[in-house]
Amino acid sequence: MKILVPVKRVIDYNVKVRVKADGSGVDLANVKMSMNPFDEIAVEEAIRLKEKGVADEVVAVSIGTKKNQETLRTALAMGADRAILIVAAEDVHDDIEPLAVAKLLKAVVDEERPDLVLAGKQAIDNDMNATGQMLAALLGWPQATFASEVAIEGGRATVTREVDGGLQTIRVGLPAIVTVDLRLNEPRYASLPNIMKAKKKPLEEKTPQDYGVDVSPRLAVTATAEPDVRKAGVMVASVDELISKLKNEAGVL
Amino acid sequence: MxxxxxxxxxxxxxxxxxxxxxxxxxxxxxxxxxxxxxxxxxxxxxxxxxxxxxxxxxxxxxxxxxxxxxxxxxxxxxxxxxxxxxxxxxxxxxxxxxxxxxxxxxxxxxxxxxxxxxxxxxxxxxxxxxxxxxxxxxxxxxxxxxxxxxxxxxxxxxxxxxxxxxxVSAAGDPGLSSFVEDKVAESDRPELTSAGRVVSGGRGIGSEEDFAMVEKLADALGAAVGASRAAVDSGYAPNDWQVGQTGKVVAPELYVAVGISGAIQHLAGMKDSKVIVAINKDEDAPIFQIADYGLVADLFEAVPELTQKAS
Structure with a gap:
């Protein structure tokens, strides 16, 4: 079984985001970038399925600038077998929309014929939570989103999903798209020998033109602003003072 | 239109x-x-x-x-x-x-x-x-x-x-997926995203057992229970309690953050709450910068006291 894992290069989750002074977007110049945390979980799951003998090949794919090579090398160091980079942007500030990403991934799927696509449920930059569902739609494949447990058996995946109010378990026939949530696993750190080995693993470069996909955006960003800032209130000295303030000042008790 | x-x-x-x-x-x-x-x-x-x-x-x-x-x-x-x-x-x-x-x-x-x-x-x-x-x-x-x-x-x-x-009549069955089971948390508490009051616990709670303290306070206040991503990652609380960027977005009348430091990802899920209370033993916790009322205290003393006096 072959697994395809899309990975996105995003601002590192520990970095404080700064909105550009001209309101044109978020400043990504000279900012630490990393693999999207949810995508790391997807890579980890794919590698675990390979280690269990369920999968025999894990292919990582990334769409963005040339710099996404680093992100793919991370996936290879974690244990992916090979990588495909689709260079679709010159500037890191040019984000490719989920619909265009899904179209590119569909083209990769048509070529690679994976049995399973494991993707992060959302990227922590634009927080869209859409690419996996859109790819499933374009392929006419089933989708199992927000997975906290994945079991593959007999050409089917049984997936437990994180939904409002609890968990839902569904079964999908393969090939399928599974998007992963936080609690599925804890991704490993790549060891130094594996980082060295990853440098020799194949990384193929493509462009959207190779696949005949138009990546022009459908949404025009007209402004990016800082959110309203909430002011700090007062410190209270005791539980009694807190209760008194909540009753008499805020009127919420 | x-x-x-x-x-x-x-x-x-x-x-x-x-x-x-x-x-x-x-x-x-x-x-x-x-x-x-x-x-x-x-x-x-x-x-x-x-x-x-x-x-x-x-x-x-x-x-x-x-x-x-x-x-x-x-x-x-x-x-x-x-x-x-x-x-x-x-x-x-x-x-x-x-x-x-x-x-x-x-x-x-x-x-x-x-x-x-x-x-x-x-x-x-x-x-x-x-x-x-x-x-x-x-x-x-x-x-x-x-x-x-x-x-x-x-x-x-x-x-x-x-x-x-x-x-309207049903569309055809694409036959791609099937339902196995639901595990819905049985609870008399209000639903998190629509609750008027929410009490959330963070990593400062320290363990799954001690998270019961947060639940008791929530019950005393008739509130829903929430958790920070750190608390969920540490296994103290289930993921569907998670408030934040990767969890639920809430805006209750009263939000009580217990042992939550106030990571950006958590604030994204609760900063539109009307009144925010933060209880934390660390006076430098960033949560105090956005809280309306802050209390620096040992959680294991302050939370039971608040539970008892608020009920």
Whole structure:
């Protein structure tokens, strides 16, 4: 079984985001970038399925600038077998929309014929939570989103999903798209020998033109602003003072 | 312009019914865009509740076993079949809608506009990005706009209306997925995203056992229980309690943060709360910079004391 894992290069989750002074977007110049945390979980799951003998090949794919090579090398160091980079942007500030990403991934799927696509449920930059569902739609494949447990058996995946109010378990026939949530696993750190080995693993470069996909955006960003800032209130000295303030000042008790 | 609002259908008391709170808030947003038709898809659903929503011109009911568990593939096919003639397809930003709406958008070859927090005009919307650290305004050039509404940003529509109800027939069964089981947390507590009061615990609680302290305080206040991502990652609380960028967005009247340091990702999920209380032993915790009332104290003394005195 072959697994395809899309990975996105995003601002590192520990970095404080700064909105550009001209309101044109978020400043990504000279900012630490990393693999999207949810995508790391997807890579980890794919590698675990390979280690269990369920999968025999894990292919990582990334769409963005040339710099996404680093992100793919991370996936290879974690244990992916090979990588495909689709260079679709010159500037890191040019984000490719989920619909265009899904179209590119569909083209990769048509070529690679994976049995399973494991993707992060959302990227922590634009927080869209859409690419996996859109790819499933374009392929006419089933989708199992927000997975906290994945079991593959007999050409089917049984997936437990994180939904409002609890968990839902569904079964999908393969090939399928599974998007992963936080609690599925804890991704490993790549060891130094594996980082060295990853440098020799194949990384193929493509462009959207190779696949005949138009990546022009459908949404025009007209402004990016800082959110309203909430002011700090007062410190209270005791539980009694807190209760008194909540009753008499805020009127919420 | 006519808007198709997809009602949130939840399992309630053994049957399925419209989640009125989430749907009524999305209605307020949808009504700003045009005349609204509400689609209620489920098994054994009536549309009676949805018909009372102010702003609804018509309620469409698709009552079929195919929609009993909200599986994405049949629901998306149903909506795409009905989509002709609508300018906007709207749903509250719930786990169910986040699952289905992007699939609908891709089938219509349009982009999705997720988590809309403000409507500028019929083509232009505001939405948070980077865990709420920036608010982006985007203008869509697509023929149909598919959007999910961040319910914390909209008041619930009134329920004094009486729209006509029409049955719509089910679309075909794509046969791609099947339901196995639900594990719904049994609880008498209010639902997290619509609760008037929320008590959340963070990593400062220290263990799954001690998290019971947070639950006791919530019960004393009649509040829903929430948790920070750090507490969820540490295994103290289930993921569906998670408040933040990667969890739920809440905006209650009173939010009590217990042992939560105030990571950006958590603040994104609760900073629109009316009154925020923070209890933390670390006086430098960033949560105090946004709290209305802060108490620096040992959690294991202050929380039981508050529980006892507030009940």
């Amino acid at each position: 006519t808007v198709l609002l997809i009602a949130e259908v939840s399992r309630i008391d053994g049957g399925s019914d419209v989640n009125m709170d989430a749907t009524a808030k999305a209605m307020t947003a949808a009504a700003q865009l045009g005349e609204v038709h509400v689609l209620v898809a489920g098994e054994g659903v009536t549309g009676d509740g949805a018909a009372t929503l102010e702003g609804a011109a018509k309620v469409l009911v698709a009552d079929d076993a195919l929609y009993a568990n909200g599986l994405a593939e049949p629901v998306a096919d149903l909506v795409v079949g009905l989509a002709g003639g609508y300018s906007h397809i709207v749903a509250p930003s719930t786990a169910a809608a986040k699952n289905v709406l992007p699939r609908i958008a891709a089938l219509l070859d349009v982009m999705i506009l997720p988590d809309v927090s403000g409507i500028v005009d019929a083509d232009t919307f505001q939405r948070p990005i980077y865990a709420g650290n920036a608010i982006q305004t985007v203008r869509s050039s697509d023929a149909v706009k598919v959007l999910t509404i961040r319910t914390a940003g909209f008041e619930a529509a009134a329920t004094t209306g009486s729209a006509p109800i029409e049955a």
